[in-house]
Amino acid sequence: MAVISRGFGSRRRESDDSLPPGQYLTKDFPVLSAGPTPRIDTADWEFSITNETGVVSRWNWEQLHALPIEDIDTDIHCVTRWSKLGTNWRGVSLDTLFKDVDTVYEHTMAHCYGGYTTNIPLADLLDGKAWIAFDFDGEDLDPEHGGPARLLVPHLYFWKSAKWIKGLQMLPQDQPGFWEQNGYNMYGDPWQEQRYW
Ligand SMILES: Nc1nc2c(c(=O)[nH]1)N[C@H]1C(S)=C(S)[C@@H](COP(=O)(O)O)O[C@H]1N2
Numbered sequence: 001m002a003v004i005s006r007g008f009g010s011r012r013r014e015s016d017d018s019l020p021p022g023q024y025l026t027k028d029f030p031v032l033s034a035g036p037t038p039r040i041d042t043a044d045w046e047f048s049i050t051n052e053t054g055v056v057s058r059w060n061w062e063q064l065h066a067l068p069i070e071d072i073d074t075d076i077h078c079v080t081r082w083s084k085l086g087t088n089w090r091g092v093s094l095d096t097l098f099k100d101v102d103t104v105y106e107h108t109m110a111h112c113y114g115g116y117t118t119n120i121p122l123a124d125l126l127d128g129k130a131w132i133a134f135d136f137d138g139e140d141l142d143p144e145h146g147g148p149a150r151l152l153v154p155h156l157y158f159w160k161s162a163k164w165i166k167g168l169q170m171l172p173q174d175q176p177g178f179w180e181q182n183g184y185n186m187y188g189d190p191w192q193e194q195r196y197w
């Protein structure tokens with residue numbers, strides 16, 4: 001018995017370094033969606049950022065792909081306690097998309113095809129922390145996982161990585177999105193275990 005528990009303990013310690021508290025490792029990629037999967041043709045797809053004066057910056061599929069595309073190797077952590085390490089994505093950095101956006105507001109609401117919303121501070125979208133991702137593991141992002149494109153904000157719990165992203169609205173103060181109105185934390189730092197209210 002002692003040998004078994006020591007072995008288990010050391011395996012646990014190895015993964016504990018890269019796993020936030022209360023998370024377990026999975027090799028699967030579970031699908032978690034609050035509603036049906038919207039099907040958006042890339043010909044109809046559009047992403048926009050709207051500032052406080054109503055000025056809209058817009059990108060269609062071609063325009064998005066004309067921007068610098070980055071490879072992202074990152075861990076992801078779902079509030080339902082699964083984590084995946086070393087996931088590979090391709091996408092456009094929010095730094096690139098915000099370059100010409102004129103705003104003094106510090107909060108954003110992400111809006112999705114299908115109606116889902118989630119709030120994210122602007123600071124958490126900049127400085128290489130967030131992307132509009134359209135490729136997972138070398139393939140087009142599956143509709144179930146948010147394709148054609150989703151927000152990827154891997155340093156926060158995965159409910160902040162809005163699937164089927166349609167736009168970001170600048171806000172003067174923090175407001176709750178879909179899950180945040182239903183008991184999830186306003187910020188959602190996995191390392192602080194900010195799961196619920
Ligand atoms: N539009 C939209 N985005 C969403 C969700 C959703 O229901 N709708 N679920 C969120 C939650 S709770 C999680 S854990 C992740 C799940 O992403 P996955 O299905 O690719 O694993 O997407 C997030 N983004």
Ligand SMILES: [Mo]
Pocket residue numbers: 032078079080158159
């Ligand atoms: Mo989630």
